[in-house]
Amino acid sequence: MIISTPKGREELEALLAGYRTLFLVGCGACATVCKVGGEDEVFATQEWLEAGGREVVGSMVLKEACHVMRAARELRRYRSQVDEAEVLLVLSCGGGVQSISSCTDTRVLAGVDSLFLGNIRRFGEFEEKCSLCGECILNETAGICPVTNCPKGVLNGPCGGMEDGHCEVDAERDCIWAKIYRRLEKQQRLAAFDRVVEAKDWSKKFKPGRHQLARNPGSGVEK
Ligand code: SF4
Numbered sequence: 001m002i003i004s005t006p007k008g009r010e011e012l013e014a015l016l017a018g019y020r021t022l023f024l025v026g027c028g029a030c031a032t033v034c035k036v037g038g039e040d041e042v043f044a045t046q047e048w049l050e051a052g053g054r055e056v057v058g059s060m061v062l063k064e065a066c067h068v069m070r071a072a073r074e075l076r077r078y079r080s081q082v083d084e085a086e087v088l089l090v091l092s093c094g095g096g097v098q099s100i101s102s103c104t105d106t107r108v109l110a111g112v113d114s115l116f117l118g119n120i121r122r123f124g125e126f127e128e129k130c131s132l133c134g135e136c137i138l139n140e141t142a143g144i145c146p147v148t149n150c151p152k153g154v155l156n157g158p159c160g161g162m163e164d165g166h167c168e169v170d171a172e173r174d175c176i177w178a179k180i181y182r183r184l185e186k187q188q189r190l191a192a193f194d195r196v197v198e199a200k201d202w203s204k205k206f207k208p209g210r211h212q213l214a215r216n217p218g219s220g221v222e223k
């Protein structure tokens with residue numbers, strides 16, 4: 001899921017300077033789990049805006065703001081309120097903000113900062129595990145990603161700075177290559193450690209990414 005964090009009230013205040021009427025949009029997916037754009041946060045933002053003398057002419061929490069067509073459909077249902085607003089404030093990741101801004105000519109403001117693709121360790125605790133590099137090498141690294149977990153992204157580690165299994169960039173953390181070594185040892189696959197991981201083909205990480213599912217002719221379902 002996309003991990004995001006709220007913009008500070010001071011920053012929002014500066015962004016909203018000169019605007020009096022707003023429409024608020026939240027997201028029921030990642031932004032809700034991160035507690036930046038669910039029902040509670042939309043309501044709290046509305047209270048804050050109204051206490052500051054602004055008028056919130058309407059609000060909605062989309063099921064998932066990154067779904068462009070659904071966002072457009074939902075937004076149409078609120079057209080009169082959206083038309084009344086001078087600005088839309090969106091409490092979702094940057095993908096969601098862009099879904100909304102593609103559906104209206106009214107100014108759309110991002111109310112949160114998107115951080116990374118994250119795993120949930122436990123409620124409220126998120127960790128970056130994958131950088132979406134476009135060419136996964138987990139099969140060669142015992143299921144641990146050095147591209148993301150090593151601060152230098154070293155593909156054939158450890159680097160010369162490792163000390164007693166600790167990372168030279170952050171001594172509080174284990175060197176990820178020490179972890180990879182230990183897991184390969186447990187799996188009795190240490191021979192894999194001798195292999196050189198080929199330099200990554202970063203052309204596969206072409207931006208902006210696009211991907212279309214292949215249609216499965218038998219089922220009518222997209223694979
Ligand atoms: S190698 Fe790492 S960054 Fe690349 S796809 Fe696999 S897990 Fe993600």
Ligand code: SF4
Pocket residue numbers: 149150151152153154157158159160161162163166167168169170174175176177178
């Ligand atoms: S000590 Fe290990 S994790 Fe830290 S930068 Fe070097 S290779 Fe990467």
